[in-house]
Amino acid sequence: MNGKVIKEAYTFDDLLLAPAYSKVVPINVSLKTKLTKQIELNIPVLSAAMDTVTEYEMAIALAKLGGMGIIHKNMSHEEQAEMVRKVKSYEVTEKDTDACVDDKKRLRVGAAVGVSDDTIYRVSALIDAGVDIIAVDSAHGHSKGVIDMVFELRRMCPKLDIIAGNVVTAQAAIDLIYAGASAIKVGVGPGSICTTRVVAGVGVPQLTAINDVYQVAKQYEIGIIADAGIKLSGDIPKALAAGAD
Template structure:
């Protein structure tokens, strides 16, 4: 790998973001109607390779149900407003009317309300009764405390999501979550992340996870790079983690761990780029926050923005462009890649001659 000299004391390898790469058309094209974007993780098959990020501005129980009916997977934030308040609607309306520092301060106050196990049960039951695949997310810090409530409520897929999740967390303050033991004892598949390097991904795969999230969790709403100085451009990160998946497949004797790009998916063109770099699916936040029926009411934020001592996120304002269904399937009334995400993915695959997602991972990409 070619390294660049930063100065006499430091060298670094060059990494690429999705904006730095492009997909190369091939000699063969297909009809978009012949393209399938279905994928399967564990026993669950989905028509769309789209997971909604567990962010209160994107996913309520109602929007998770709607996305499930449309063919994707809505992941509910089980540490969010829906599990802290019986009815968070007035709070969401209040926050939508605030700006700047006032909004950040109020979000910090709102999220000091304790998480209630009975509300976790109630929200997941609501999703299960609707007949969709039920997925909920906890951070590593709260997984031990609430895991039993989540599993007893009948979750189909458990997501452990944080800014950076390690298989070897060390703490002198409390006993850390042993991911390998935890996942082994669960009867449901677990998706865990974020991570952004080959080695970190390989360690997470060895815990028994069904899927690994690539990224830093907050997407368009996080400021981790500005606050902590930590970031890895997503095209390189996804490719590195896909290499770990390949090597783990050999190491484990055939166990395939799904790679899910979780970050920098802001426009429709980022989805085929993520898959071209090796992702099996994408977790999106900001594109769905633009829905007219999104809980954030035109605003978007992640859990990083509500940290009581060191917020690493900001509340982003978006102009709503259409319903959740229109954002996924069109018709699009804009030409900026914020609507008809699935139509764009199918056309990208068709233009390069591919009809299946796994095949599309082999498409040629260029830097430029």
């Protein structure tokens, strides 16, 4: 690794999208996107699996708008499973025209897990509660622990949707896809409160990271989640243009 030259890379503030001819009328635009081969979102937005961001209230509110919440893991597996149940049992009415729902017309919800000894037990409880997708969540997703956990969950539950991350390279995406990931979460250090780049000196500027992962993920129809670094509304179309879903 010593002396290896890293390529030039870009983040949101470094680039703009060049305008081009369009016949699309804004009112006719659909924001629907595929998170995985099985899950469609009505808006391309997930909430962060942080204990200051997503519990069942946020998950319900976001799913009603067409996105999906990922309930954080900083609680017991019983508490996390109960939050999933609260989302799945929420009454969806005809007024919730944009809601992201499953085939039983229940709000969709995800839940984050780590790679600890009790993860399999936690996932089993979450599946029993009706969770739609599991996020194997780590600051360094290109690690043996994460890859092994994704592989084990895929072996245990062949039809389970699994988000894996966080990563910033094509090789990391390949390894997680081969392990069984349904979607890849991209981003190491771009968040406003994240200290990874300052403390550890690692990371890749977010637009380049998204596009590098996209070059691999598109071949397997794997969803890409641009995680953190979005400060302004204009950063969202930049992330989508780079390859995020």
